[in-house]
Amino acid sequence: MTSEIILQATLQGTGKVETVDQSRFKLILPMQKKTYSNAQLDDYVSLPRNQFKWRPPLHFEIQARTTLAQPTGTLGFGFWNDPFTFSSGQEGAARRIPAAPQTLWFFHSSPENNICLVPGVPGNGWKAASLRTPNLHPIILAPLAGIALAMSNVPILGKRVHRIITNIAKSSESVLSFPLNEWHTYTIEWTTTIAQFFVDGVLVLQSDQPPVGPLGFVTWIDNQYAVFSSSQGLRFGILATSSEQELEVKNIKIEPLPHSAHLQ
Numbered sequence: 289m290t291s292e293i294i295l296q297a298t299l300q301g302t303g304k305v306e307t308v309d310q311s312r313f314k315l316i317l318p319m320q321k322k323t324y325s326n327a328q329l330d331d332y333v334s335l336p337r338n339q340f341k342w343r344p345p346l347h348f349e350i351q352a353r354t355t356l357a358q359p360t361g362t363l364g365f366g367f368w369n370d371p372f373t374f375s376s377g378q379e380g381a382a383r384r385i386p387a388a389p390q391t392l393w394f395f396h397s398s399p400e401n402n403i404c405l406v407p408g409v410p411g412n413g414w415k416a417a418s419l420r421t422p423n424l425h426p427i428i429l430a431p432l433a434g435i436a437l438a439m440s441n442v443p444i445l446g447k448r449v450h451r452i453i454t455n456i457a458k459s460s461e462s463v464l465s466f467p468l469n470e471w472h473t474y475t476i477e478w479t480t481t482i483a484q485f486f487v488d489g490v491l492v493l494q495s496d497q498p499p500v501g502p503l504g505f506v507t508w509i510d511n512q513y514a515v516f517s518s519s520q521g522l523r524f525g526i527l528a529t530s531s532e533q534e535l536e537v538k539n540i541k542i543e544p545l546p547h548s549a550h551l552q
Contacts, residue, residue: 366393
């Protein structure tokens, strides 16, 4: 039985969400110069983080495509803990303090991005990805994050900061060869010990240390970039786009994973 999913649009800049029918949506990013815009559907924006809905074991499925083969910025769908309180500026949004990131999703980033978490895996592109980090109390996390940010942009220290963070973070990633601008079915089977990612029924990634939740559902398209690498440090920015770009999603399903299907 599919669990009830109550979706709401979280918009910034000129981002738009259009409802095609009850199960199909278009997330639209008009052409941008240097203004940040985001078109997003989620189920958590008004909730405190400890009330996010989703924990394992569960089955997630979505069908998706983009209008462009190589969109500019980032996009994706799946689950995360909204760690940077990105939505805190939205009307009616919960005011949440920052947290260490936890993600379980399909994620695309254009070449301007360079988020290097797994050795041998490119820092951008179309990926299945899982990230589990230590659950640090905000009193500890906030000063540590500030120190790490300052140090990461000092060339000699940046490599050390990057190495420490990637060593304590439990990250799994796999590059996908399935074209973004074609319809595909994306699936995640998530238990407390294993998360498996499928595209059109083909296993593309298995994570043996997935996040434990609770997480919120999100799908979005925006025009930002992020860099986190030993050579470039940590930084963020906004990208200009030369045309409108869309992410279209349909038939979203989140349901309990049957006991007989629990992964070992």
